[in-house]
Amino acid sequence: MTEQLHGLYVRDLRVSFDGFTAVDGVSLDVAPGDIRFLIGPNGAGKTTLVDAVTGLVKATGSVRFGDRELLGRPVHRISRLGVGRTFQTSTVFEELTVLQNLDIAAGARRGWATLLRRRHGVPDEVAEALEVIGLASRADQLAGTLAHGQKQWLEIGMLLVQDARLLLLDEPVAGMSHEERDATGQLLEQVSRDRTVVVIEHDMDFLRRFARTVTVLHAGKVLSEGTVAQVQADPRVQEVYLGHPVDAGTAPTATEA
Amino acid sequence: MTTVARDPVTAADPTPPAAKPAAGPSRHRFRAVAGFAFGAALLFAVAPLLLSDFRLSLLAKYLCVAMVAIGIGLAWGRGGMLALGQGVFFGLGGYAMAMHLKLADAGPGNMPDFMLLYGQLDELPLWWRPFASPWFALPATVLLPMAVAFVLGSLVFRRRVRGAYFAILSQALAAAMVILLIGQQGTTGGTNGLTDIQGFFGYDLDDPVNQRMVYFIIAGTLLALLALTRHLMQSRYGELLVAVRDGEERVRFLGYDPATVKLVAYVVAAGMAGLAGALFVPAVGIISPAMIGIVPSIEFVIGVAIGGRATLLGPVLGAVAVAWARTALSERFPGTWTYLQGLLFVVVVAFLPGGLASLVGLLRRGDGERRPGWLRRSRRTEAEAS
Amino acid sequence: MTVLIGQLFTGVSIGAVLLLIALGLALTFGQMGVINMAHGEFIMAGAYTTFVLQQVITAAGWSLLIALPVAFVVAGAMGVLLEILLIRRLYARPLDTLLVTWGVSLILQQLARDIFGSPNVQTRAPELLTGNIALPGGITVANNRLFILALAGGAVVALTVALRVTPLGRRIRAVVQNRDLAAVSGIATARVDRMTFFIGSGLAGIAGVALTLLGPIGPTMGTNLIIDAFLVVVVGGIGQLKGTVIVAFALGVLQASGEYLTTLSVAKVMVFVAIVAFLQWRPQGMFTLRTRSLA
Numbered sequence: 001m002t003e004q005l006h007g008l009y010v011r012d013l014r015v016s017f018d019g020f021t022a023v024d025g026v027s028l029d030v031a032p033g034d035i036r037f038l039i040g041p042n043g044a045g046k047t048t049l050v051d052a053v054t055g056l057v058k059a060t061g062s063v064r065f066g067d068r069e070l071l072g073r074p075v076h077r078i079s080r081l082g083v084g085r086t087f088q089t090s091t092v093f094e095e096l097t098v099l100q101n102l103d104i105a106a107g108a109r110r111g112w113a114t115l116l117r118r119r120h121g122v123p124d125e126v127a128e129a130l131e132v133i134g135l136a137s138r139a140d141q142l143a144g145t146l147a148h149g150q151k152q153w154l155e156i157g158m159l160l161v162q163d164a165r166l167l168l169l170d171e172p173v174a175g176m177s178h179e180e181r182d183a184t185g186q187l188l189e190q191v192s193r194d195r196t197v198v199v200i201e202h203d204m205d206f207l208r209r210f211a212r213t214v215t216v217l218h219a220g221k222v223l224s225e226g227t228v229a230q231v232q233a234d235p236r237v238q239e240v241y242l243g244h245p246v247d248a249g250t251a252p253t254a255t256e257a
Numbered sequence: 258m259t260t261v262a263r264d265p266v267t268a269a270d271p272t273p274p275a276a277k278p279a280a281g282p283s284r285h286r287f288r289a290v291a292g293f294a295f296g297a298a299l300l301f302a303v304a305p306l307l308l309s310d311f312r313l314s315l316l317a318k319y320l321c322v323a324m325v326a327i328g329i330g331l332a333w334g335r336g337g338m339l340a341l342g343q344g345v346f347f348g349l350g351g352y353a354m355a356m357h358l359k360l361a362d363a364g365p366g367n368m369p370d371f372m373l374l375y376g377q378l379d380e381l382p383l384w385w386r387p388f389a390s391p392w393f394a395l396p397a398t399v400l401l402p403m404a405v406a407f408v409l410g411s412l413v414f415r416r417r418v419r420g421a422y423f424a425i426l427s428q429a430l431a432a433a434m435v436i437l438l439i440g441q442q443g444t445t446g447g448t449n450g451l452t453d454i455q456g457f458f459g460y461d462l463d464d465p466v467n468q469r470m471v472y473f474i475i476a477g478t479l480l481a482l483l484a485l486t487r488h489l490m491q492s493r494y495g496e497l498l499v500a501v502r503d504g505e506e507r508v509r510f511l512g513y514d515p516a517t518v519k520l521v522a523y524v525v526a527a528g529m530a531g532l533a534g535a536l537f538v539p540a541v542g543i544i545s546p547a548m549i550g551i552v553p554s555i556e557f558v559i560g561v562a563i564g565g566r567a568t569l570l571g572p573v574l575g576a577v578a579v580a581w582a583r584t585a586l587s588e589r590f591p592g593t594w595t596y597l598q599g600l601l602f603v604v605v606v607a608f609l610p611g612g613l614a615s616l617v618g619l620l621r622r623g624d625g626e627r628r629p630g631w632l633r634r635s636r637r638t639e640a641e642a643s
Numbered sequence: 644m645t646v647l648i649g650q651l652f653t654g655v656s657i658g659a660v661l662l663l664i665a666l667g668l669a670l671t672f673g674q675m676g677v678i679n680m681a682h683g684e685f686i687m688a689g690a691y692t693t694f695v696l697q698q699v700i701t702a703a704g705w706s707l708l709i710a711l712p713v714a715f716v717v718a719g720a721m722g723v724l725l726e727i728l729l730i731r732r733l734y735a736r737p738l739d740t741l742l743v744t745w746g747v748s749l750i751l752q753q754l755a756r757d758i759f760g761s762p763n764v765q766t767r768a769p770e771l772l773t774g775n776i777a778l779p780g781g782i783t784v785a786n787n788r789l790f791i792l793a794l795a796g797g798a799v800v801a802l803t804v805a806l807r808v809t810p811l812g813r814r815i816r817a818v819v820q821n822r823d824l825a826a827v828s829g830i831a832t833a834r835v836d837r838m839t840f841f842i843g844s845g846l847a848g849i850a851g852v853a854l855t856l857l858g859p860i861g862p863t864m865g866t867n868l869i870i871d872a873f874l875v876v877v878v879g880g881i882g883q884l885k886g887t888v889i890v891a892f893a894l895g896v897l898q899a900s901g902e903y904l905t906t907l908s909v910a911k912v913m914v915f916v917a918i919v920a921f922l923q924w925r926p927q928g929m930f931t932l933r934t935r936s937l938a
Contacts, residue, residue, distance in 0.1 A: 054510065079512035091507040093500045100496045107493060108512030115494045162511055339738045412919055416926040421678045421737050425873045426919065432870050433915040440908020551866060555745055562742060595753040602746025606739050607729060 005032035006066030006082075006165055008053070008196060013061040015045070015052050015220075022048040023059065024220035030213075035188055035197045037207050040217035041240060046200045047088070049217070050168045054078055054085050065166055080108060084164025088171050090151040094144025098135050098154060101143050102126045105158035125161045133157035133187065149180035156187060167197045173206050185210040216240070289487065293480065300476040310465045317472040317540040319580040320479050324533035325557045326564070326576035327479075327486050328526030333558070334566030335490060336522040337502030338419070342427035343530045343557050345434045346402035348549030350531030352438075353401055354538045355451035356385060357394030362455045365389075370453070377443040385444070391458070395535075402531030403524045410523045414516035419505070428551055435550040450545025457539040471539045478536060479573070482529055487569050489525070498522055530557075559598065563605050565614025575612060645781050650903050651896065656788040658895025659795040662888060663853055664868050665875035666798055667846030669887040671722075672876050674819045675839055677730055678741040682872065683865025684751035685721055685844045689714035689851020690860040691759060697766050704769035707852065714848035722844020723837055730840070731833070748865060755862040763859035772856060787856040794853055798846060799888055805842070806884075815839050878918055880928025890929060894918075 008030040015023040023045040030036045038046045052059035055075040063070040070078050093101050099122065106125055107115065122130075122139070130136040133153040138146065143154060152172055159167050172188075173181045181203070188197055188210055201207055207214065207228065214231045216224040224234040231237055304316060325343050332338045359369040360381075372378050387393040409430065413423060438445045446452070460467040489495050501508050501515045508515050538544050547553070557576070564575020579601075587594040605612060664686060671677050693710040700706040725747060733740045772790050775783040806812035814835045817825040826832045854864070875894060879886030894914055901910030922928075 056506075074514075075506075075509045076512050076514045079510055085510055087507075091504050093503050093507070095499055095503055096496055101500075103493065104497055104500050104508070105511050107497070110493070115497065116489070116492050118488075118492050119496075158511065339741070341741075409919070412923060416923055418922055418926050421672075421741060422877055422922075424678075424738060424741060425870070425877055426922075429870050429874055429915055429918070433912045436908045436911045440906055551870065555742075558742065592753055592757060595749055595756075599746040599749035599753070602749065603729065603743050606742045606746070607733060610736070610739060 004066075005194065006196060007032045007034070008166055008198065009062075009064040010049075010053070011062040011064075013049065013052055013059055013063060015048050015057055015059045017057075021220055023052060025061075026217070026220070026222055028215050028222060028225065030196055030198055032196055033192055033194075035192050035199065035210060035212045037211040037214045038198060038200045038217060039202070039207065039214060040223070043219075044217040045220040046217055047170055048220075050085060050170060050198070050200065053168060054083060076108070079162070079164075082163065082165035083168070084159035084162050084166070085168035086152070086155040086159070086170055086172060088174065090148070090155055092143040092146070092151050092154050092158070094142065096143060097140050098130070098143055098146070099126065099139040101154060102129055102157055102161050106161040106163075108162065123161075125163070129157040129160045132160060132190070134183070149176045149184075152176065152184065153187070156184075156191070160191065165195055167191065167195055169197070169199045171200055171202065173201065173203055181206055293484065296483070297480060300480070301473065304476075305469065305472070310468060313472050314468050314540060315581075315584060316577075317468075317475045318537065319577045320475050321533045321537040321540060322557065322560065322580050323573040323576040324479055324482055324536075325530045326561045326572035327482050327569075328529035329557055329561045330566055330568070330572035331486055331489065331498075332522045332526040333561065334568070334572070335495065335498045335502065336519055338519060338523055339421075339424040339558070340427050340523065340526060341424045341551075341558065342429075342431035342554050343526065344431045344549035344551075344554035345427075346406060346527040346530035347534035347537070347553075347557075348434060348438075348544065348546075349402040349405060350398040350534030351538050351544035351549070352445075352451065352534075353388065353394055353398040353531075354535035355454060355544045356388040357391060358454045358457065358538065359451055360385070360389045361458070369451075371446050371449070371451070372443065375443050382444050398535035399528045399531045402527040402534075406524045406527030407520065410520045411516070414519045414523075417505075417516075428554065431549065431551050431554045435546045438546045446545070448546060450543060450547070451538075452543045452545070454538060454542045462539055462542060468540075471536070475536045475540060478532065482532070483569065483573065489522075490569060494518075494521070556598075559602055561612075562610075563601060563612055565612030567611070568614040571612050571614035648780065649782050650899050652782065652784060652788075653903075654896030654899030655892060656785075656792060656895070657899055658892035659788070659792040660850075660853070660857070661871060661875050661895055662795045662891035663791065663798065663850040664847070665872040665879075665887055665891055666795070666802065666884075667843040667850070668872050668876045669879070669881075669884055670802070670843035670846065671840055672873070673879075673881040673883070673887065674815060675836060675843075676737060676881070677734075677840070678737055678744065678873075679722075679725070679730070679844075680741055680745040680869060681725060681748040681751060681865075682744075682844070682847050683867075683869035684748045684755075685718040685847035685865075686851040686854065686868055687751070687755060687860070687862065687865045688718050688721055689848030690855050690864065691755065691764075691851075692717050692848065693852045693855045694759075694764055694766050694860055702769075703767045704771060707769055707772075707855075710852045711849055714852045715845040716848075718848025718851065719841040719845030722840045722847075725844075726837055726840040731836070748869075752862045752865070759862070761862065763861035765859050766855040768856050791853045791856065794849070798849060799884065802842075802846070803884060811835070811838055874914075874918055876928075878921055878928055880925075880930040883930045886928055886930040 010026055010028050013023055013026045014021065026045070026049060038049065040046055048057060051057040053063050053070060055070065055073055055078045059071060061071065065081060065083055068081050070081065070083065073081075093104070096104070103119055103123065103126055106123055127136075130139055133156060135146075135150060135154060135157065138150070143151065146154060156167070156169070156172065169188075173184050176184065185206060188199070191197065199211070211228050214226065214228055215222060216231055216234075216237050218240045223240060224231050224237050226234075300320075305313060308316060325347055329340055329343055332340045363369050368378070368381050372381075388397070409426075413426060418426065438450075439447050441447070455462060457467065457471065460470065462468065462471070497508070497513065497518055501513075501518045505515045508518070534544065534549075537548075556579075560576030560579040561572040562575070563579060564573065565571025579598075583594060583598070586597065609615060667685070668679070668682055671679050671682070689710075692714040693707065696710045696713060697703065697706040700709060725744070729743055729747070730740060733743060768787060772787040774786050776786060776789065777783050806816060814825070814830050815838070817828070817830055818832050818835045818839075822832055825835075854860075875891050876887055878894070879888075879890040897917060898910050898914050901913040905913075
């Protein structure tokens with residue numbers, strides 16, 4: 001894993017559905033190796049932004065990962081450039097085992113000759129990911145029988161074997177216990193050593209502990225950006241979350257956590 | 258690299274991971290080989306010994322239906338594509354074979370009997386001519402259906418037309434093909450189809466010995482298709498196909514193009530249906546629009562549904578059982594059969610969606626059935642998928 | 644020019660039939676997402692209702708008029724029964740619904756065979772609808788075709804009004820747009836589903852009455868209609884009626900001109916090719932309610 005780290009560079013991104021503008025001219029830079037949290041009230045355009053970056057919705061403007069332009073490419077091509085994402089609801093393949101899930105994620109670069117053969121043993125990158133996400137003992141279990149938190153880790157593990165260099169995670173710790181959240185946060189810190197991570201998250205406690213930088217979106221626009229402390233001190237952020245400025249720190253938690 | 262996730266769930270939840278029967282690859286292989294040996298013995302020794310010539314030729318016909326069913330099992334059971342128009346591919350294979358055999362029956366330079374009968378044509382139509390050569394006609398029985406499936410599939414899957422939309426389009430294709438065949442009576446035989454096929458590469462099809470030979474060819478082909486499908490299902494591709502069925506978008510985000518994954522299964526299924534149609538012709542001596550239209554196309558599906566759509570053997574056994582029941586009942590009580598067929602469809606699909614194969618699994622495991630993934634999806638995602 | 648207008652009218656009248664048989668589906672498939680293959684047999688039920696009524700009421704005009712509401716209720720009741728017994732359990736499995744309802748359609752066909760016999764039967768058309776009207780420019784138009792056109796138009800208007808202004812229509816639209824929200828807002832979604840199904844199936848009955856004017860009535864008449872009807876709704880796009888209306892007439896005109904230039908069978912294939920080509924451009928149909936595509 002010596003591949004070079006890349007950053008994500010979004011310029012004047014716009015997405016509209018039938019006249020409604022969900023993302024309205026967003027520009028933001030995520031430095032290589034950053035853990036960037038995207039926060040904002042419901043409807044701020046967080047998920048739509050990720051949808052646009054990964055090619056799920058049409059958008060105008062520019063999205064570059066490293067020096068590659070992503071906009072205009074189909075979803076699976078963007079994925080092959082090293083962009084991986086998870087969804088709010090976990091979307092592992094429940095009818096397949098943990099091992100099969102990871103093996104499929106590892107396989108997009110495989111040729112047809114490999115695809116048409118049977119899998120023998122466990123590929124190295126899959127074994128490694130199984131260790132990292134702590135599911136090695138459950139490799140042969142059907143993914144549908146995993147607990148909620150484990151499914152989320154499996155998803156992250158799939159991004160790892162997919163060799164995604166940019167991880168876009170949509171609410172990865174929603175519904176997790178405290179222990180699971182801590183484990184997930186440490187997992188993120190570990191993977192960000194050679195990857196760039198963008199997290200959509202409502203959990204402010206989780207954000208304070210693991211975010212390196214934060215972007216606040218509101219009504220499809222960037223409202224504020226900076227470190228956790230900078231963003232929390234921003235009166236505009238407090239205004240959006242509570243309607244009027246209040247003590248820094250408690251503001252977002254009240255409505256979002 | 259340290260392992261961070263401590264798996265706290267295990268602490269809270271003492272139940273061990275679902276114990277899977279530890280079937281190593283060698284045991285799998287042994288069971289497969291034993292299964293195929295058993296199937297071969299049944300088809301090649303027991304059936305020819307026990308069954309009369311008439312019954313054996315009926316079985317040959319059922320096995321052709323079973324070949325179509327294997328393909329539907331792959332495309333629908335594993336790939337989630339409800340192919341309601343497999344009759345089209347069955348028909349393409351059947352007509353390609355029948356055209357060749359008709360031309361061979363007529364002899365070089367002559368026209369098939371029905372063309373002379375309708376008397377609209379002075380000479381053989383251009384598109385009939387290549388079928389005079391077995392080197393063209395035989396590959397065409399498989400490649401022609403595959404080509405049609407490729408064109409339709411790549412147009413349709415790439416634009417993410419799926420679920421019910423795909424089912425309806427494939428059915429509409431069957432309707433269009435039948436109307437076209439009937440409309441072009443002078444060159445296709447119209448409603449009657451291509452009938453009264455006498456010879457099969459120099460062998461007289463009226464001779465029971467040759468009928469037996471046709472049966473053996475069909476039985477061998479069926480086993481070969483089963484082996485091929487088993488391999489496909491167990492390969493990485495097979496796993497990927499299930500993944501596409503259960504989460505097409507997710508697969509896309511892993512860097513695959515789901516359209517290609519689905520296309521392969523659909524084209525393979527079409528090829529199997531074509532081969533089945535081609536072998537059906539010497540076994541039965543006729544191919545007609547009534548055998549390939551909407552109704553027969555959907556009847557191919559019923560055997561698959563009853564046997565168990567996502568299994569390897571379920572579709573085969575289901576197809577043979579349904580075809581046999583149809584013959585047994587429809588001769589004596591035609592109305593009763595239709596009621597029964599309708600009821601079977603309703604009861605099995607609504608209340609036993611895993612087919613009879615799920616009953617077997619239930620008995621074997623005895624631990625209650627886990628609902629397959631295609632049953633567990635929410636209403637919302639289903640609506641969006643269709 | 645006359646030929647052109649004549650063909651255009653032929654197309655429009657084919658379109659009117661397509662519209663009538665597809666309108667009910669636009670409701671049950673388009674709004675509820677239920678693929679009901681027995682819809683064709685509901686059309687058949689409407690046709691046989693007309694036939695039976697004519698045995699009782701011999702005046703063809705009256706029996707036709709009375710058949711319209713009666714067929715609506717008969718087919719609608721069949722639809723509700725089907726919804727309650729089967730479809731309700733299968734809402735999460737649309738493809739399985741297709742197969743189950745196909746089984747139902749087989750049973751209904753056989754039932755028709757056992758009750759009315761396999762051979763087709765014929766109704767007498769009212770005097771008023773048998774002739775032709777000569778329009779200026781040397782075009783003649785069959786009265787029964789005009790009647791069907793008017794009936795289709797009337798059904799569309801009535802359905803649109805019902806969906807727009809009645810409380811039931813508002814509930815139907817609410818359930819379509821957001822089932823969960825509608826449920827928590829106090830709408831009995833199960834009852835709304837049943838009413839939607841009643842109206843959609845009832846419209847099939849009305850289509851059946853209209854079809855008695857054009858040809859014989861037989862146990863398998865539904866099979867031939869159902870695919871055309873589904874194609875209209877698929878191409879029109881689900882969730883909105885205007886797509887169904889436009890596409891029904893567009894396909895009608897396309898088929899009429901195809902038939903004029905070639906033959907009926909080639910025209911059918913042309914229509915199919917046109918539909919696949921159209922779906923390349925608009926895979927979700929002509930009109931669609933756009934939502935975020937993956938949740």
